Amino acid sequence: MSQFTQPPQSPQPQQPYTPAHTPGLRPARNGLGVSALILGIIGAVSGLIPFFFWLAGILGVIALILGLVGRGRAKRGEATNKGTATFGAVLGLVALILSVVGAVITFKAVDDAVNDLSKAVADTTASAKPEAGDAGSTADKGKDKDTGKALEAGDSAVYDDDLTVTVGDATSYTPDSFASGHTKGNRAYRIAVVVENAGKEKFDAALVNVEARAGKDGVNAEQIFDGKVGEGFSGTVLPGKKVTVQFAFDAPADAENLTVEVNPGFTYAATQWDLKL
Template sequence: MTEEQPPYPTRPPTEDPPATPPPPAGPATAPGTPVPGQFPGWSKGATPPPGGYQPPHLPYPPPGYPGFVPPPPILPRNGTGLAALILGVVAASISWTVFLSPLAVFLGLLAVAFGLIGAGRAKRGAATNRPAALGGLWSGVGGAVIGVALTVVLVVRILTLIGVETAAGSDYLAEPGEEVVFEDGLAVRMNEPRRVHDNEIELTVNVTNGSDDSVEVFDDSIRALVNGTEVESHLVYQVARNIEDLPPGESRSVAFRIAVERGARDLGIDYAPGGDYEYAYWQLPLPGSGEPDGPPDDERPEDEDPPGASLDV
């Protein structure tokens, strides 16, 4: 700029800039009512929505304005900790059962995982049941450890079943009265089936403990096949069950009832005297479908031993 140029070439230097007119006076507003231009989206003459003005960039009206509704409370996420506690208690309860020990291991591992998640949520403040999560975690650890130990016992027990020592019952099907001896000295004999009803026969199994230790024979297992077709398990049942162990040198008889169709002639039996024994196999002739071979239990004389009674040797 030179000395000859005026400071404002388009305006005389003696004139002042026009003054900004004051805003027109409007009606008085009530306290708390938003002023036009205070929030985005508000224009002069616009009618506030019912319940008060809500700024478009806020999900809720600011506190202090009409229609303000507080946001819903955030509930604690306690489900994972509760699940860990339930799974841990169940795992610890069934871990002492040999046959359910694999399930205890699985549930125990789930309890540990849920317990870690629940404890982490409680540490961050998202959950309030940290004791339940930790309880489920540690009970799951205990159940899993015990379950692993008993699962090993179960596997060893399954893989080391006591086999049949004699050829009868293993190499060929044993016949009525033929003795089947297992590797520990336990001997089993089966009598010829007798018909107690037109469609039911009774089979007596005699077990003698020739070993040096007591044997658990109350958890025996039997499968019946009539004319080559397996009989459903609910149609084969034990008449009398003795849950006591069989001492060395003693014998015991167990009676089974088997549903048999009319005209059937062949009866195949797979029998294991205990949970630690393999199955031995018999082929027995079936009586005819005429009159029963003996009286039913309710008509048996009082001095006659019922099926399933112990035999003295």
């Protein structure tokens, strides 16, 4: 009896293992979140300095946009740094707020500086307040008048805005029977005060104040009011025009001089005239 023997088969070669490809698997896209964080930090730090409000505003807007887009990617599974993107967006919003605050502070500081500069220039160029002795006769205008002495009758006080005040001689005056301010036994004197506006702006003559003192002791000389004198200045004086007002003052009989003081207004310095009686 014969026995059948099958020849041995050669083993199949072993194939190397190849992992199956997983569709949709990509690297995480975390760049926007990181960028938002970096720009947000720089913007927030810049916002702490008011002058750099413009830089904080620009970086804040960019960081906020990138942070929100980065959060969207994280929600879709395209990125893994949702927290970083969120923090970057928050810092961008902080930078925007600091930018607004810095802009307000900067513009306020600039406005204050401009106002202070304008005030300083106005004070420097103020034209209506001469110092004591800064008024003299018209013929002496431009010369050194800082003597500190009173002017004489007929002299003019010329101010920097070309306002001219002139006081004339003191002449004897007889008040009428209804006059006020005159004391029996005293003598009355009348003077003419002329205000001429040679400047370019109209002048408020209602602000002119005229007072007088009599004698060496400087006794107050009462102003006399009657039908002819005592009305005072009123209205305005246009450029190129002048106005003359008569005043009368009561002085002791033995007074030898009358000191008349004229103050054209709040922004002017008063000037005095020493009139011989």
